[in-house]
Amino acid sequence: MLGQMMSQPLLISSLLVHAERHHGDREIVSRRVEGDLHRYTYRDLAKRARRMANALAGLGVGFGDRVGTLAWNGYRHVELYYGASGSGVVLHTLNPRLHPDQLVWIADDAQDKVMFFDLTFLPLIEATAQRFASVQHFVLMADRSHMPADSKIPGLICYEDLIEGASDQYDWPVFDENTASSLCYTSGTTGNPKGVLYSHRSSLLHCYGCALPDSTNLSARDVVLPVVPMFHVNAWGMAYAAPMVGAKLVLPGPALDGKSLYDLFESEGVTFSAGVPTVWQGLMAYTEEHGLSFSTMKRTVIGGSACPAAMIETFEQKYGVTVLHGWGMTEMSPLGTVCALKASHEDLDWDAQLKIKSTQGRALFGVDMKIVDENGDELPWDGESAGELMVRGPWIIDSYFNRKEDPLVRDKAGLGWFPTGDVSAITPDGFMRITDRSKDVIKSGGEWIGSIDRENIAMGHPAVAMAACIAAPHPKWDERPLLVVVKKPGKEVTREEVLAFFEGKVAKWWIPDDVVFTDEIPLGATGKMQKNKLREQFADHVLPTV
């Protein structure tokens, strides 16, 4: 017997419709690439998103087609979030930090029909436009005064012209909530990046989950500044959650340095932000240097990589900003756990609370997690037993875009769990702590850098016998790659020569920071390099800082 409630699909357009009707006057403030501040309201956003929906149709983009973006956090990017997804087009956000070869590969894999890009990326697109085979139109996200006089990009379209030329009358279509809404590629620790294809349903359920009091606790009284990029996992859902609750949205554009962020926090009355530890390091270095404090900031979610206890302590004890340590993945939309205290923790002293706040927290409703041993058997939640972390839920990936293999692991009841690649322990009351992050991956400023690709490149050098790429601690980026090299017998090669060998092969920030030479890399029983031992051996290695 079916219930008799309204059958109303969960659609991304409904977030914008709600914001326009119920929070029409609430502001969206954006720092533009041009440097100035732009401000308008959800009502304005809704109007321009409708124009964009019409404009996309005018460019020949149909239901289910992909459009790519290479853009910072800004109002035009938000217009594309809604104009594209709302009309049934799939928004494909590309990470501009990737190597151009990878961007071309990804856009081709996604078959993007249009590529929208910020002024920052004009040189990049000018250099690569010919290689984007599927892209029929390039749109520069600027007004006419910022269009290049003589562009090498054929038929380059001006964003503002495109918007102006389209009607603001548009009825958001109603369709199956399982329709694809947006696409984001993982950084790809091994091999090519893999696409995660979110649905309207998964995005909206994630949005409810991440606004809850024990998640980001978002309300209409909040002023939200997502430092986390809209080009990666939808800025952790903030561009959806803010209109859902009617929060003011402050978008920092490309200016993520301490001073720019601090000025924006104070001038716009930011109450909540979300970012990775390295960005906060820059912000806190600035406030400490100038003896500043936060006058409106109340709390921040910190994730992407583990937040050091010292940072949590400074935020909470010095600045009065509550830190919500979180954990998630591109494959998880991304939010999985948030470290909000339970009632039993409220009377603990600060040191005991800090110990809890240093864990990645507990699962929000909508995510279930478990840790398993090598046989796939579930391990107890005793705070000590560590095993691979597995997750499932309605905003967690089922399969990768354009890939045939099934990434899930089935349990005895046949339910699929996504193996995160992270190793963790869980306390009896559900607080999860990543103990080994993942075996091979280097987390640099919240981005993952795979080790195997770097090893493969290094081993292509004629003097290198074996190479292991491991994480080494770095004061600014948390971790950076350190390459451990065994030379071929009778061959010589220098640190500088090895590093030079990487140039042009990968993005600059993917090149290891340092190289050390050793006589032997320890191998396990099955012939795999034992990187745990290497990490111990080089734990005190000091990376050069530029």
Place this chain on the structure above:
Amino acid sequence: MLGQMMSQPLLISSLLVHAERHHGDREIVSRRVEGDLHRYTYRDLAKRARRMANALAGLGVGFGDRVGTLAWNGYRHVELYYGASGSGVVLHTLNPRLHPDQLVWIADDAQDKVMFFDLTFLPLIEATAQRFASVQHFVLMADRSHMPADSKIPGLICYEDLIEGASDQYDWPVFDENTASSLCYTSGTTGNPKGVLYSHRSSLLHCYGCALPDSTNLSARDVVLPVVPMFHVNAWGMAYAAPMVGAKLVLPGPALDGKSLYDLFESEGVTFSAGVPTVWQGLMAYTEEHGLSFSTMKRTVIGGSACPAAMIETFEQKYGVTVLHGWGMTEMSPLGTVCALKASHEDLDWDAQLKIKSTQGRALFGVDMKIVDENGDELPWDGESAGELMVRGPWIIDSYFNRKEDPLVRDKAGLGWFPTGDVSAITPDGFMRITDRSKDVIKSGGEWIGSIDRENIAMGHPAVAMAACIAAPHPKWDERPLLVVVKKPGKEVTREEVLAFFEGKVAKWWIPDDVVFTDEIPLGATGKMQKNKLREQFADHVLPTV
């Protein structure tokens, strides 16, 4: 193109699974009909709910079958919420305040196969058991020591025996989230009550919506005491939302007097409650009489009928308890609007804030609303224009159970809106104020009393020519029915005789409180009684208080 995220239905069982895994030690404290306090944890609840699922199957209750409950807020009722709905059985909560004839009619309409009832209702069931044609088993929600030695109910089952006899091993089935989960009948302002059949999906979406920071703002640090009954609209979703977030649940049983509630608030550290104004009047009379204050209580949702400004002021200014004025309907699961301030209100003085807090608030995401004129055209949100309030959303009714007629009104785009019967105005920033509640209905202590039935009964009296039943202000119940009677020419009848005429025909609390006689009832153009004019005429009428 479909997204590639996990296809995981929204099921009520997942709330309990989450609570058991992530908040297993959190308490549920219940005041029993027997008077004592019972306490256990979500882990215990989960175990007993699994036993109940097995027990229901053992009684021959299958997927989609209905089981009825006549019960207060208590842990056994919660076990039925999950044991029944979780296994695909429809939980039908009956309102024990209804007249026995209506209870029999409702159970028959629903075709309830089993009837669970609290000890309080043993006399009621003993008197009516033979009339519940579809009911195959009656279960008394008590342990063996409280079973009657010689019951008139054939085959009466003891709840604890039933639970003890069933295994606690049970895998919650996975099925379509649109499956019916629970059934609740409206009080029925005209004619027979109408059933609202909720789905798992609608219940879970409502649960997300009502836990949001701008709704009830529920977290794992909360201790929730729902005064609103689990026998009506699922205690406003609290029995679902508390396990979702890991809040402690405190259930008051039948003891809703000021002293009992206050003692429970203080002894269990209640931080949040939800109730109707009349219950709070009793509580506040008690605290004022004894000079008490609330030591842990932080906020309360008040709905069911309009909350007087004086009550909001006392709660906030005297007791430091934030009042969230809310509005909803059985047909809306029930939450529609909550009056959480916006950022622009934070700096207003108290009088200005109180004016806003006296409105019914703004729509949460998941509910859209509009006001329309007599032609169905949408009226502006100017705070002045008043029209019929229409709503739509995924937790709002599509059609009534067992009824063929379509209750929705289609707009020009073909979308169905549920006409609430309430008349309201909406401010430009989305705050909704009920101006005329509804034309005919009397809201007595949060329950609706229809006027037409009473008029029909009165007009059955040989001396009554015409009768109009209208709302008159009442110090305790907010409103009570006042009957306005025109006598037949040459006939005489007294106030007492008219009231006596109602006895045995409807539940006692549905009998009008008073009768006034008049020469003429004003009629409108179409011959309908103009009750607005009557209400004005008798606005100063003082009802007798018992």
